Amino acid sequence: MPDMxxxxxxxxxxxxxxxxxxxxxxxxxxxxxxxxxxxTRQSEGYSIQTRYAPKVFRLTDRAVLAVNGFAxxxxxxxxxxxxxxxxxxHAHAKDMPLRAIARLIQTMLYARRxxxxxxxxxxxxxxxxGTGAVYSFDPVGSYEREACRAAGAAQSLVQPFLDNQxxxxxxxxxxxxxxxxxLPLPTVLSIVIDSFTSxxxxxxxxxxxxxxxxxxxxxxxxxxxESIGGMxxxxxxxxxxxxxxxxxxxxxx
Amino acid sequence: xxxxxxxxxxxxxxxxxxxxxxxxxxxPYNGPKxxxxxxxxxxxxxxxxxxxxxxxxxxxxxxxxTGSSVLAIKYKDGVMMAADNLASYGSLARFKDxxxxxxxxxxxxxxxxxxxxxxxxxxxxxxxxxxxEISAQDGHELGPVEIHEYMSQVMYARxxxxxxxxxxxxxxxxxxxxxxxxxxxxxxxxxxASTLATGYGAYIAQPLLRKAVEGKEDIITEEEARKILEDSxxxxxxxxxxxxxxxxxxTISSAGVSISDSMQLDTTWSFAEDIRxxxxxxx
Amino acid sequence: xxxMELNGGSVIAMVGKDCxxxxxxxxxxxxxxxxxxxxxxxxxxxxxxxxGLPGLATDVTTLRERFRxxxxxxxxxxxxEIEPETFAHLVSSTLYxxxxxxxxxxxxxxxxxxxxxxxxxxxxxxxxxxxxxxFAKDFVVAGTASAKLFGVAEGLWEPDLEAEDLFETISQTxxxxxxxxxxxxxxxxxxxxxxxxxxxxxLKARMD
Numbered sequence: 001m002p003d004m005x006x007x008x009x010x011x012x013x014x015x016x017x018x019x020x021x022x023x024x025x026x027x028x029x030x031x032x033x034x035x036x037x038x039x040t041r042q043s044e045g046y047s048i049q050t051r052y053a054p055k056v057f058r059l060t061d062r063a064v065l066a067v068n069g070f071a072x073x074x075x076x077x078x079x080x081x082x083x084x085x086x087x088x089x090h091a092h093a094k095d096m097p098l099r100a101i102a103r104l105i106q107t108m109l110y111a112r113r114x115x116x117x118x119x120x121x122x123x124x125x126x127x128x129x130g131t132g133a134v135y136s137f138d139p140v141g142s143y144e145r146e147a148c149r150a151a152g153a154a155q156s157l158v159q160p161f162l163d164n165q166x167x168x169x170x171x172x173x174x175x176x177x178x179x180x181x182x183l184p185l186p187t188v189l190s191i192v193i194d195s196f197t198s199x200x201x202x203x204x205x206x207x208x209x210x211x212x213x214x215x216x217x218x219x220x221x222x223x224x225x226e227s228i229g230g231m232x233x234x235x236x237x238x239x240x241x242x243x244x245x246x247x248x249x250x251x252x253x
Numbered sequence: 254x255x256x257x258x259x260x261x262x263x264x265x266x267x268x269x270x271x272x273x274x275x276x277x278x279x280x281p282y283n284g285p286k287x288x289x290x291x292x293x294x295x296x297x298x299x300x301x302x303x304x305x306x307x308x309x310x311x312x313x314x315x316x317x318x319t320g321s322s323v324l325a326i327k328y329k330d331g332v333m334m335a336a337d338n339l340a341s342y343g344s345l346a347r348f349k350d351x352x353x354x355x356x357x358x359x360x361x362x363x364x365x366x367x368x369x370x371x372x373x374x375x376x377x378x379x380x381x382x383x384x385x386e387i388s389a390q391d392g393h394e395l396g397p398v399e400i401h402e403y404m405s406q407v408m409y410a411r412x413x414x415x416x417x418x419x420x421x422x423x424x425x426x427x428x429x430x431x432x433x434x435x436x437x438x439x440x441x442x443x444x445x446a447s448t449l450a451t452g453y454g455a456y457i458a459q460p461l462l463r464k465a466v467e468g469k470e471d472i473i474t475e476e477e478a479r480k481i482l483e484d485s486x487x488x489x490x491x492x493x494x495x496x497x498x499x500x501x502x503x504t505i506s507s508a509g510v511s512i513s514d515s516m517q518l519d520t521t522w523s524f525a526e527d528i529r530x531x532x533x534x535x536x
Numbered sequence: 537x538x539x540m541e542l543n544g545g546s547v548i549a550m551v552g553k554d555c556x557x558x559x560x561x562x563x564x565x566x567x568x569x570x571x572x573x574x575x576x577x578x579x580x581x582x583x584x585x586x587x588g589l590p591g592l593a594t595d596v597t598t599l600r601e602r603f604r605x606x607x608x609x610x611x612x613x614x615x616x617e618i619e620p621e622t623f624a625h626l627v628s629s630t631l632y633x634x635x636x637x638x639x640x641x642x643x644x645x646x647x648x649x650x651x652x653x654x655x656x657x658x659x660x661x662x663x664x665x666x667x668x669x670x671f672a673k674d675f676v677v678a679g680t681a682s683a684k685l686f687g688v689a690e691g692l693w694e695p696d697l698e699a700e701d702l703f704e705t706i707s708q709t710x711x712x713x714x715x716x717x718x719x720x721x722x723x724x725x726x727x728x729x730x731x732x733x734x735x736x737x738x739l740k741a742r743m744d
Contacts, residue, residue, distance in 0.1 A: 052445075
C-alpha cells in the first residue's frame, strides 16, 4: 500500500552508484609459490550477465591481483594499478616488488576513503626474499599479509574450510609431530579446486569457470604439476619468477 | 531469511526500475540496505529545489522517455543486433518511430535501452569523436573495441560524478576479421558474451538466445541468426508491455554495417480468447 | 536486529553408514554479549531420534515442551514409539500452525528409522521456521553459522562414513564453522546415533 505521508512529502533518494556482481576469489601462499584463483561468473541480482569475466589479473611476473565486488570499480581499479606499475617500470627500469605493490594498493584504496572502490582485493605473488605471499585488503585499504584468504560472495563458505585445511585449525597433531607451515603445490591446488566446487554447489553467484594463477619463485619448477590440463605459461622474462594460469570448468547452473 | 511474505519473490535489485513504472516516491524498496551507497558523502554545491534538506547533487534522477530491450547475438559471419522502434513516456507509447540502433564509424553499431535523450547525447559525443578521428587522417579507424572502451569510460566517469547517462548499451562490430559484442550500462558495468540482452530482454529473451546460440556461434548462418532474433522480438512483444511490433535488425560482418528498415512482426492473437481473463468469457 | 540472530547458535546433522550424527554449539548470547556456555539446544525425542532447535532461546524451551507433549500423546494413542519421518512431519505441522506468527526456530532432526526387514535406516531432516521440510541425503544445517556450516560440510562430507569417521567429520565441520561465527561457539556437543548405542561427546572448543 502506498504510504500517504510520503506522497505529501516526496522523499528523494540518491542515485546508487554501486551494485554487487557476485563471484568469489581466493589465494593461498606456499613456501616458494603462490596460488590466486577466482571464478568467472559475473551476475547482478538473479541474472547471470556473462559466464566469462576474469577477476584475476597478472600484474607483473611476480604479482597477481584478484578483485571482487562491484565489477566496474574492480576493472577501473586494476587498470589504475597497472598504470602505476608501468610508470614505476619507466622510472626505475624494474618491476615493483610485491610488498611495495601491496602498499601502493592500500594508498590508492584509501585515497577514495569517502567514495570507495567497492572492491575486495587479494594480492598474491613472490616477495623479494623468494617466499610466497598473500596480501588481503578491505575496500578502504586496511591490509595484512597472510598465508591464505577467501573473499567475495562465498567467503563465509570457503574461509572456515581453509582455516581447517591450510592452517589445520581444530586439528591436533599426533604426539611428537607438528603441522606443516606450508603445503606443497599439488595439495594447495586440490584444496583450491575443492573450495570452488563446494562454493559452486551451495552458492548461486559462484560457478561457470575457474581461473587459477600460479606464481613460482625464481628457480622453482612445477615438478609434478605440469600434467594438469589446460595449463598455460604467462611469464614474460626468462630468468625470474614464473606465472602460470589453469582454466577449468565449474557447473553452470 | 526475510520473514515478511510481501517481500518474497521480488527482484533483488528493486531499486532499479528500468521503465520507471512507479513514481519514485511510491516505489517500495525491499532490497538489501546498501551501506556503501548510504556512506557516500560528497561536498555539495547547492540544495534541491523541492526539498531544501537534500543537496542538489544527490537528487535522484530518473529516465523520462525510455527505450526497452536491445538484443544481440554472434553468428558465423559476424554479429546481429535487434531493437524495436518504441520510445515510451512512462506507460505511454509516446514515440513509435525511433531508431535505437546507431552506426558509429564503418565497423560498429551501438544499441540503446533506457533514456532516449541521454542516448541522443551519446550519439552526439560519438559523432564528435568520429570527426576528430577522421580529421587526423592518420589511417587509424575506430573499431568496436575502441568504441566500447570509450563508452565504458564515459559511462563510468558519469556515474562517478553521480550524474549517470541512464542507458544500457550494446556495442557490436566486426573489424580485422574479428567479431565483437559487449555491454555497458549506467554504472559503468561492462561484459562480453556471445548473446546479450538489455532491459526485460535480459529476463525474457536471454534464455532463448543462449539456448539457440551458445556453442553454435560458428555454425549459425545469417538467415538462422535473423530468425532467432525475430522470434525473440516476438516473445518480447507478447510479454513486455513497453515494447512494439515494429523493429530493426543491424547486421555487422566483413561486408560492413547494415541497419535494416523498420519491419513489422507477424503476430497471432487467436489464442487469446481461449485464455481465461484475457478475452470474452463464457463462464 | 534480527530475532533469528538474537541468541545465536547453530546445529548440523549428517548421515553416515548405518548411523547419523547431530551436533551443536553451546553458546547462549544476547546479541554480541555471551550469557552461557552450557546452553543445550539438542534434545532426545526417542531412543533413536534427536532434535536440535537453533534460533530464539525462549522458543527453544517452548518448542521442546510442545514436542514432548505431542510425542507423548502420540506414544499413548498409537502405543508405539514415533518414527523419525513421522516426527519430522509433526515438527513441520506444529510450526506451520503458526504460519503468520512463527516460532523463531529452524529445527534439525536426526534419527534411525525402522525398515520393514527389521534393520535401521539413517534419517535426517530440517525445516525453516514455518515448517518447510528439507529431507537431505547428506547433511542439513541451521542457525547463525549456517553459511559457514554449508561451506565446510560440502568440502569435508563423504558418503558411507563409519560412526567414528562421521564423528570426526561432523566435529571438524562444526568447530571450524562456529570459529568463524561471532554468534556461535563457546563449546560444542556431538551425538552419534548407531543401531545399538548413542555416542555423546562434548568437544574442547575455542572459548573466545
